[in-house]
Structure formats: structure tokens, C-alpha cells
Amino acid sequence: MFCYVQGVITKADESGTFDIPAFVKSLATTAPGKATTFRPLSENTVADYVQSVSHLAKRLGGSKQDWAVKEVGDGNLNFVYIVTGASGSFVLKQALPYVRCVGDSWPLSLERAYFEVTALQEHGKHCPEHVPEVYHFDHPMALFAMRYLAPPHIILRKGLIAGTKYPLLAEHMSDYMARTLFNTSLLATSTTEHKAAVAKFCGNVELCRLTEQVVFTEPYMIASNNHWTTPQLDEDAKSIREDDYLKLEIASLKSKFCEKSQALIHGDLHTGSVMVTQESTQVIDPEFAFYGPMGFDIGAFLGNLALAYFSQDGHTSDNSNRDEYKEWILKVLQDTWNLFKEKFLLLWTDKSQRMGDAYPAGVYTSLETHKLAQKIYLRDLFEDTLGFAGAKMISRRIVGIAHVEDFESIENPELRSQCERRALNFAKDLLKTRSKLASIEEVIQLIRKV
Amino acid sequence: MFCYVQGVITKADESGTFDIPAFVKSLATTAPGKATTFRPLSENTVADYVQSVSHLAKRLGGSKQDWAVKEVGDGNLNFVYIVTGASGSFVLKQALPYVRCVGDSWPLSLERAYFEVTALQEHGKHCPEHVPEVYHFDHPMALFAMRYLAPPHIILRKGLIAGTKYPLLAEHMSDYMARTLFNTSLLATSTTEHKAAVAKFCGNVELCRLTEQVVFTEPYMIASNNHWTTPQLDEDAKSIREDDYLKLEIASLKSKFCEKSQALIHGDLHTGSVMVTQESTQVIDPEFAFYGPMGFDIGAFLGNLALAYFSQDGHTSDNSNRDEYKEWILKVLQDTWNLFKEKFLLLWTDKSQRMGDAYPAGVYTSLETHKLAQKIYLRDLFEDTLGFAGAKMISRRIVGIAHVEDFESIENPELRSQCERRALNFAKDLLKTRSKLASIEEVIQLIRKV
Numbered sequence: 001m002f003c004y005v006q007g008v009i010t011k012a013d014e015s016g017t018f019d020i021p022a023f024v025k026s027l028a029t030t031a032p033g034k035a036t037t038f039r040p041l042s043e044n045t046v047a048d049y050v051q052s053v054s055h056l057a058k059r060l061g062g063s064k065q066d067w068a069v070k071e072v073g074d075g076n077l078n079f080v081y082i083v084t085g086a087s088g089s090f091v092l093k094q095a096l097p098y099v100r101c102v103g104d105s106w107p108l109s110l111e112r113a114y115f116e117v118t119a120l121q122e123h124g125k126h127c128p129e130h131v132p133e134v135y136h137f138d139h140p141m142a143l144f145a146m147r148y149l150a151p152p153h154i155i156l157r158k159g160l161i162a163g164t165k166y167p168l169l170a171e172h173m174s175d176y177m178a179r180t181l182f183n184t185s186l187l188a189t190s191t192t193e194h195k196a197a198v199a200k201f202c203g204n205v206e207l208c209r210l211t212e213q214v215v216f217t218e219p220y221m222i223a224s225n226n227h228w229t230t231p232q233l234d235e236d237a238k239s240i241r242e243d244d245y246l247k248l249e250i251a252s253l254k255s256k257f258c259e260k261s262q263a264l265i266h267g268d269l270h271t272g273s274v275m276v277t278q279e280s281t282q283v284i285d286p287e288f289a290f291y292g293p294m295g296f297d298i299g300a301f302l303g304n305l306a307l308a309y310f311s312q313d314g315h316t317s318d319n320s321n322r323d324e325y326k327e328w329i330l331k332v333l334q335d336t337w338n339l340f341k342e343k344f345l346l347l348w349t350d351k352s353q354r355m356g357d358a359y360p361a362g363v364y365t366s367l368e369t370h371k372l373a374q375k376i377y378l379r380d381l382f383e384d385t386l387g388f389a390g391a392k393m394i395s396r397r398i399v400g401i402a403h404v405e406d407f408e409s410i411e412n413p414e415l416r417s418q419c420e421r422r423a424l425n426f427a428k429d430l431l432k433t434r435s436k437l438a439s440i441e442e443v444i445q446l447i448r449k450v
Numbered sequence: 451m452f453c454y455v456q457g458v459i460t461k462a463d464e465s466g467t468f469d470i471p472a473f474v475k476s477l478a479t480t481a482p483g484k485a486t487t488f489r490p491l492s493e494n495t496v497a498d499y500v501q502s503v504s505h506l507a508k509r510l511g512g513s514k515q516d517w518a519v520k521e522v523g524d525g526n527l528n529f530v531y532i533v534t535g536a537s538g539s540f541v542l543k544q545a546l547p548y549v550r551c552v553g554d555s556w557p558l559s560l561e562r563a564y565f566e567v568t569a570l571q572e573h574g575k576h577c578p579e580h581v582p583e584v585y586h587f588d589h590p591m592a593l594f595a596m597r598y599l600a601p602p603h604i605i606l607r608k609g610l611i612a613g614t615k616y617p618l619l620a621e622h623m624s625d626y627m628a629r630t631l632f633n634t635s636l637l638a639t640s641t642t643e644h645k646a647a648v649a650k651f652c653g654n655v656e657l658c659r660l661t662e663q664v665v666f667t668e669p670y671m672i673a674s675n676n677h678w679t680t681p682q683l684d685e686d687a688k689s690i691r692e693d694d695y696l697k698l699e700i701a702s703l704k705s706k707f708c709e710k711s712q713a714l715i716h717g718d719l720h721t722g723s724v725m726v727t728q729e730s731t732q733v734i735d736p737e738f739a740f741y742g743p744m745g746f747d748i749g750a751f752l753g754n755l756a757l758a759y760f761s762q763d764g765h766t767s768d769n770s771n772r773d774e775y776k777e778w779i780l781k782v783l784q785d786t787w788n789l790f791k792e793k794f795l796l797l798w799t800d801k802s803q804r805m806g807d808a809y810p811a812g813v814y815t816s817l818e819t820h821k822l823a824q825k826i827y828l829r830d831l832f833e834d835t836l837g838f839a840g841a842k843m844i845s846r847r848i849v850g851i852a853h854v855e856d857f858e859s860i861e862n863p864e865l866r867s868q869c870e871r872r873a874l875n876f877a878k879d880l881l882k883t884r885s886k887l888a889s890i891e892e893v894i895q896l897i898r899k900v
Contacts, residue, residue: 186708191655191659191662191708192655192659194708195652195653195658196652196655198648198649198652199648199649199650199653202645202649202652203645203649205642205645208645209641212641212807217813220813221815222812223812244818244819244822247813247819247823251808251823252826255808258641258807258808259636261711262709357662357708358704358705360667360671362667362672362673363667363670363700364697365671369694369697369698372694373697373701376698376702
């Protein structure tokens with residue numbers, strides 16, 4: 001689920017940034033495994049398919065007529081079925097060769113299912129507690145089965161809108177990010193493994209290009225995909241299109257997104273890609289995964305927490321006071337970064353952990369050099385994180401194509417636009433002052449000041 | 451010809467940085483085209499081979515018994531034959547599945563021939579004036595034919611040792627670097643093309659790992675490959691192994707080398723990879739090519755010019771005064787960067803030039819933003835360039851495995867070590883102060899001050 005879209009998505013062919021022929025061509029040329037026998041399933045045909053895969057059928061127990069199939073995809077890209085039997089259940093997810101909510105006028109590679117499964121498996125290896133297990137993958141069908149996250153699991157974004165606290169959220173998300181990012185970076189792998197994995201995920205270029213388009217390009221120009229709360233935010237949207245300094249920051253971040261293969265990132269780690277209960281946190285939907293800058297993941301998560309914070313004042317129609325909840329969100333934001341940093345460094349210094357090629361033990365012999373190297377690494381990562389957090393907030397979430405339910409669910413446009421403007425101003429500040437912000441506590445101060 | 455080696459190369463398996471089993475494994479797994487029918491040629495069998503390739507035979511004219519075959523490889527990695535006939539000639543270069551001067555105990559992927567040819571063709575497309583034309587490629591044989599660069603073409607390094615001036619050198623090298631680097635970067639290509647090309651060149655990982663080992667790792671630790679003018683430079687080599695600040699700079703450069711896929715770089719652009727006459731400049735041997743940071747190429751060339759400069763005082767046994775020649779080298783160094791910058795920016799602003807995805811025209815609309823973006827880009831590139839120049843000088847050229855003839859040809863060890871120490875001190879200064887150096891003129895001042 002890459003986006004929560006209100007209104008109609010149109011292709012940005014006018015702007016020249018979204019090249020449909022290249023997309024179609026790459027369907028034929030870049031696919032590691034061509035989907036020659038693809039056929040889309042429906043609620044009516046899922047059970048037949050499951051019956052044909054014995055280990056899946058066994059997992060459900062009973063026989064075909066006892067199985068319940070329910071389509072629950074949120075309607076943007078894929079079909080998602082919950083399949084339940086007498087003794088078990090799973091989720092079946094199938095990609096279509098186009099963007100589901102637009103139709104076949106916007107083709108999109110089926111190979112994204114392959115990259116999603118590969119990322120789930122790789123991340124799951126390093127962090128099984130927070131990544132659902134994959135049971136089955138059918139490459140030609142662009143379809144896979146994975147653990148069903150049963151209620152009370154809900155999408156984190158919906159929990160944040162409802163004002164629900166998740167006491168383990170920062171602990172779990174910092175764990176997930178530290179382990180997946182550290183273990184797929186050159187801190188833990190050889191350059192031989194790294195280059196092979198980078199090459200593989202270069203095949204996910206279509207999804208990367210979607211991010212390039214909607215995060216780094218369209219919000220900064222006139223594009224038919226853009227929309228915002230109008231007329232309230234007309235001037236704000238215009239000021240973004242005319243902010244040269246902001247565009248320079250965005251250029252530098254885009255170059256990192258396109259060129260820096262630091263780790264296998266989730267690629268779309270917003271609060272809609274996380275499912276939670278009071279005890280459990282599960283990261284789903286890594287179909288945008290590729291080798292990119294770590295800060296893009298951490299920034300996406302922290303930026304979306306900030307959006308949740310700024311939207312809270314619009315959720316008080318029930319006369320509830322959200323002040324305490326807002327403080328809780330800030331605490332999660334702060335703890336997530338601080339815990340991430342701590343855990344990342346623990347992995348780095350853990351003697352039982354396999355070390356990669358970045359800092360050969362024979363060279364970095366002194367404890368002080370190690371500590372200084374870590375300080376520099378984390379400082380760079382912090383700056384990247386804040387930059388990408390700001391970029392994600394501005395673009396996909398406020399003036400770009402893909403908005404978030406946090407704001408969209410605020411019905412009063414005056415109230416909504418006030419919340420959005422505050423989020424926007426914070427994001428701009430973050431992008432421009434990130435090199436001067438020394439700690440996450442200073443970021444929190446900046447949020448409060450808006 | 452990746453190196454000029456004096457003495458014996460040994461595998462660095464003790465240090466754990468050079469992993470032979472992984473190398474052997476990757477021979478079998480990463481090769482885009484497996485060399486199933488490889489057989490090494492010799493002076494005696496080259497003519498038979500050429501006869502079997504009609505367009506090559508035609509190029510020579512006459513028949514087999516009229517052709518002259520001469521092996522001229524400098525003995526490190528490959529075999530290089532000059533083949534001459536009645537009406538034409540070419541060079542035939544064949545890779546062996548190991549490092550030639552060590553033997554089959556150091557295996558090395560035959561696929562390097564494929565990457566060398568691919569890079570020659572790609573760079574040749576953008577800069578045919580300075581890249582020899584490829585006539586033929588036989589993938590399974592790891593063999594290709596290209597233009598023979600007839601005398602008076604000589605290796606630039608030898609010309610610099612002899613004290614010969616090449617009036618067009620800066621003009622040509624700046625042209626070569628500006629055009630090959632710009633045109634293979636996201637300034638000129640789409641991210642679709644870029645990711646496909648990055649993936650392809652990830653296959654050249656063995657050669658990348660060789661660079662990682664000899665440039666970024668071994669000079670900073672005790673390694674059996676290292677050698678230096680001893681005992682004169684014993685303390686200097688030790689001080690490098692103990693310089694924590696230097697190691698941090700090296701870590702940051704290594705991370706760029708391994709992670710930043712900015713352009714298709716030559717990968718080994720020292721003065722031994724350039725052949726020159728008074729009118730012609732030809733860049734050869736890009737077998738280390740991959741998508742990496744542009745500064746690695748520019749830094750290699752400028753760093754090797756600096757080495758040539760520092761070695762001049764050792765070449766005055768004929769009582770010639772090299773002062774004027776030294777000034778000429780500095781002028782080339784200065785002009786190369788300044789002309790590169792000028793030409794690179796010209797390509798960037800040329801309206802007839804195809805623009806890539808880095809700076810979408812719809813976003814970067816104002817002239818001032820463009821100018822500022824270019825200034826930032828070139829500033830970053832300058833800093834990378836100086837860093838890599840320093841790293842190349844220290845490592846492969848003075849205390850690492852692969853020395854340069856510039857110094858090796860100075861017979862008196864006292865005199866040689868004095869030259870080497872000056873080069874070493876400049877390189878260290880460059881690495882540590884590069885962020886404060888505002889122009890190439892300040893770099894020249896730093897050279898003079900040593």
C-alpha cells in the first residue's frame with residue numbers, strides 16, 4: 001500500500017517525469033523471472049488456487065468448501081486476501097501488472113511481488129519478531145502467502161488517528177530498523193555479497209522511479225498529480241515551488257536516494273506500513289525495497305510520526321483533549337531515534353556479530369578510532385534521516401500526489417489546512433536546518449516551536 | 451595494467467581482506483557469460499586465431515604468413531599482442547583466469563575483459579577522440595581487438611619520467627573526463643538506464659575488491675603485500691598505520707567508493723593508463739570500470755601527476771635541471787581541473803545535450819538555482835577528487851603493494867625516499883585539509899610548500 005490517494009491519479013506524462021513507454025519496455029526486459037502464466041485471482045478463484053498448493057491447503061486444514069476468502073486490499077496497487085480455514089489462516093497478496101486503482105492505463109511491473117518477498121525474507125532473517133513470515137511465493141503469478149496479522153492488529157496510522165498508545169512501538173521499530181539496516185550494510189556484509197544484492201534490487205527500478213517522481217520531483221513543480229487543501233494552502237504550495245534553497249536540498253537528497261546503496265531499505269516505511277497491537281509491531285509491504293540510503297527508512301517513519309502529531313488538533317471533534325497524546329507521539333519519535341542509535345551501535349560493537357568490509361579489523365584497531373568512526377557515521381545518518389523526513393512530509397503527504405489519512409480524515413478544511421500548514425512549515429525548517437540540529441531533542445523543540 | 455609491481459605479490463589472506471574462495475566461487479556464479487571455451491593464446495597461436503575471424507584478417511591484409519605478432523604486455527595481469535599485416539594492425543588483449551605475474555594461485559575473473567570492452571565502448575561513444583576503437587570481442591576467450599596506438603605513442607608515465615612535455619595533455623584529459631563522467635551520470639541519463647548499467651557493472655566486483663584491498667585497506671595495516679623504501683621510510687609507513695584521523699578520512703572515501711554509483715568510472719586512471727604523443731592522448735585499460743564516484747578517476751589522474759612532480763628531483767642524474775619541467779607538471783594539474791570543470795559545466799548547460807533525471811527541468815527552472823546547484827555539485831566533486839588523489843598517492847604508490855615507476859626508477863634509495871616522503875606528506879595533508887581547500891590553485895600552493 002504505497003499511498004492513500006484521494007481523488008484520481010493521473011499519469012505525469014505532461015511533465016515528462018513518468019515515462020510510460022519505458023515502464024512498459026522494462027516490464028519485458030528487466031524482469032528477472034518473466035510472468036508467462038500470470039492470471040489475476042478473485043475472491044471466487046483463490047480457494048481453487050490454494051487447493052492446488054498442498055502445503056498451503058494443509059496450513060488451513062479441512063477442505064476447500066470450509067475456507068473463507070475475503071479481499072481486504074486498500075485498493076491502490078494490489079489485491080490482498082485473508083484466507084481462513086479450520087486450523088489456520090494466511091494472507092494471500094497478488095500484484096497486478098498495473099496500478100489497481102487507476103487501471104491498465106498505468107502499468108506497473110509484476111516483479112514488485114518478487115522484490116517484496118525477497119525483502120520480507122531478508123529483513124525477516126534479521127528481525128523475525130517484526131516481519132511477518134512468508135509461507136509461499138509463486139513468481140509467475142506475482143503472488144505470495146504470508147502470516148495473517150489477526151485483530152486486534154491494525155494499521156498504525158489508524159491507531160494514531162484514534163489516539164491509541166502503543167507502549168512498545170519505539171522499542172520495536174528501533175529494533176526493526178537497527179537490525180535490518182545494519183545487517184544489510186557493509187558494516188555486516190562483504191562487498192561481494194553487497195554488489196550482488198545491489199545488482200538484484202536494481203531490478204526494482206520502476207518502484208524507485210515512482211518514489212523519485214512523487215517525493216523528489218512533482219511537489220516542486222506544477223504537476224497534474226499534485227493536490228492540496230485549496231484555496232487555503234494555495235500560497236503554501238506555490239511557495240514550495242518557488243523555494244530555490246529547498247530545491248537544492250531536495251536535489252542532494254534525491255542524489256543520495258538514486259546513488260547511495262547503503263543498505264536494503266524498506267523503501268516506504270510510513271505508519272501505513274506498520275501493523276500494531278499493544279504487544280506486537282509488524283512491518284509489512286516492502287515492495288519499494290532496494291539498496292538505498294538508510295535515512296530514507298528512518299526519516300519516513302519519524303516524518304510520519306510528526307505528521308500524526310500535527311494532525312492531532314484536527315481529531316478533537318469528540319472534545320477529547322489530545323495534548324497528552326501529542327506528548328506521547330513526541331516521546332515515541334524521540335525514543336525511536338535514541339533507541340535506534342543505541343541498538344545500531346551495539347550491533348557494531350558486538351563481538352559475536354559478523355563484521356563487514358567497511359571497517360576492516362586490521363585497520364581500525366584502536367578503541368578511540370572506532371568510537372570516532374561510529375560518531376561520524378551516526379551523525380551523517382542523522383542528517384540524512386532529518387532530510388528525508390522533511391522530504392517525505394512535504395511531498396507525498398501534503399502537496400504531492402499521495403496524501404495521508406491523518407489529515408484527509410479531518411473534514412473541516414480550515415482546521416485541516418491549519419494542521420497541514422504547521423506540518424509543512426516544520427518540514428521546510430527541518431530540511432533547511434538539519435545540518436545544525438545536534439540531537440533528536442532539538443528536533444522535538446523545533447516541532448514544539450511551530 | 452593495474453600496477454607496476456616490484457618484487458612478489460602475495461595474497462593477503464592472512465589479513466582476511468582478500469578472500470580467495472569467494473573469488474573462485476564468483477568466477478562460477480557472477481559471470482554474465484561463462485567462458486566455457488577459453489584457451490590462452492600465445493605468440494605462436496595468435497595468427498591462427500586471427501585467421502579464424504574474417505573481419506580481423508581482412509583488417510590486416512595479406513595472409514597468415516605475412517603477419518607479425520609481438521607480445522608486449524607489461525606482465526602483470528594480461529597478455530597483449532601487437533598484430534601487424536600488410537595493410538593494417540591492431541592490438542589483441544587477452545585476460546587470463548589469474549593474475550599473470552603471480553600465477554594460478556591468484557585467480558582473477560575472466561569477466562574483466564567483458565567489463566573492459568564494455569567500458570571502452572561506452573566511453574568511446576562519448577569521447578571517441580581519446581578512447582581507442584574496439585574492433586572485436588570474443589567473450590568466451592576473454593579476448594578483444596582494438597586500435598593499435600603506434601609509436602611515437604608511449605605510456606604517459608614514461609614520458610613524464612623522461613621529462614617530455616605534452617602540450618595538449620590537460621586539454622585532452624579534461625575532455626575525456628568531462629564527457630565520459632557527465633554522460634554516464636544521472637545528469638545525462640534516466641534512472642532506468644542508470645540502474646540497469648549499475649547492475650551490470652556490479653559484476654566487476656572482483657576488480658573493485660582489488661582496489662578496496664590495495665587502496666583503502668592494506669596501507670593502513672601490517673600486510674605482507676606492503677613494501678616501501680626501507681629503512682628510510684619505516685617510520686613514515688608506521689605513522690600512516692597509526693594515524694587515526696587519516697583512517698577516518700579513508701573510511702569515508704572507501705564508503706563512497708563502495709556505495710556511490712555516480713558515473714561509469716575508468717577505475718584505474720593513473721598515468722600508466724594513458725598513451726600520448728604530442729598530438730594524441732588515448733586512455734586505455736579500463737578493466738576496473740564500474741559505477742563509482744567520479745572523484746576516483748579525477749583524483750587518480752591528478753594524484754599521479756603530483757607523484758610525477760615529486761619524483762622529478764630523482765631524475766636529475768643527467769644533470770638536467772627539471773625545475774621548468776616541474777612547473778609544467780603543476781600547470782597541467784591546474785589546467786586539467788579547471789578545464790574539466792569548465793567543460794563539465796558546458797555539457798550541463800548545453801541545450802542540445804540530453805538531460806538526465808537528476809535535475810528535472812520542470813523543477814530547476816530559475817537560472818540562479820541552476821548555477822547554485824552546479825556550484826554545490828562541483829564543490830562536492832572537488833573534495834572527493836582531492837580525497838581520492840591523496841588516497842591513491844599514499845596507498846598504491848608509496849607504501850602499498852603497487853608502486854610506480856616514477857619512484858622505482860630512482861636508483862639511489864636516499865634520494866628516492868626523500869622524494870617519496872615529500873609525496874607522502876603532501877598526500878596526507880591533502881586528505882586532512884581537503885574540505886578547506888577552495889581551489890586547485892590552493893592545492894598547487896600546498897604542493898609547493900611541502
